[in-house]
Amino acid sequence: MAHSLLLFKQRLSNEVEQLRTILLWELSQSDNSYEQTLSVKLKSTPTTKWVELLQNNVYPTLSEQVTRLNKVEAALCQFEQGVYGFCADCETQISVSKLNKDPTEQRCKSCANKSAI
Numbered sequence: 001m002a003h004s005l006l007l008f009k010q011r012l013s014n015e016v017e018q019l020r021t022i023l024l025w026e027l028s029q030s031d032n033s034y035e036q037t038l039s040v041k042l043k044s045t046p047t048t049k050w051v052e053l054l055q056n057n058v059y060p061t062l063s064e065q066v067t068r069l070n071k072v073e074a075a076l077c078q079f080e081q082g083v084y085g086f087c088a089d090c091e092t093q094i095s096v097s098k099l100n101k102d103p104t105e106q107r108c109k110s111c112a113n114k115s116a117i
């Protein structure tokens with residue numbers, strides 16, 4: 001695997017850690033006892049199962065973080081499968097500059113342009 005791709009993996013892993021910290025903090029600070037209980041439950045749950053748990057419930061204030069966690073987890077999963085960095089539509093390699101802007105990018109430049117039209 002190219003060295004630059006490993007840097008993206010590192011960035012994605014760091015982002016998962018940050019999102020975990022934010023979500024746990026927000027839930028544990030909640031006035032809602034259910035959300036407090038959930039924060040305790042999440043601590044002993046692998047991060048790969050978090051989105052499933054959080055999506056079953058509606059947290060308007062946290063939906064941005066949950067959506068982002070979902071994307072980051074999906075990208076890390078692609079590393080496991082060896083398909084990270086390839087366009088979801090045409091399977092060509094996504095440029096490093098595009099991945100640099102967002103390591104969870106799923107489409108190459110030309111496919112992203114097509115879907116934007």
Ligand SMILES: [Zn+2]
Nearest residue numbers: 087090108111
């Ligand atoms: Zn493409």
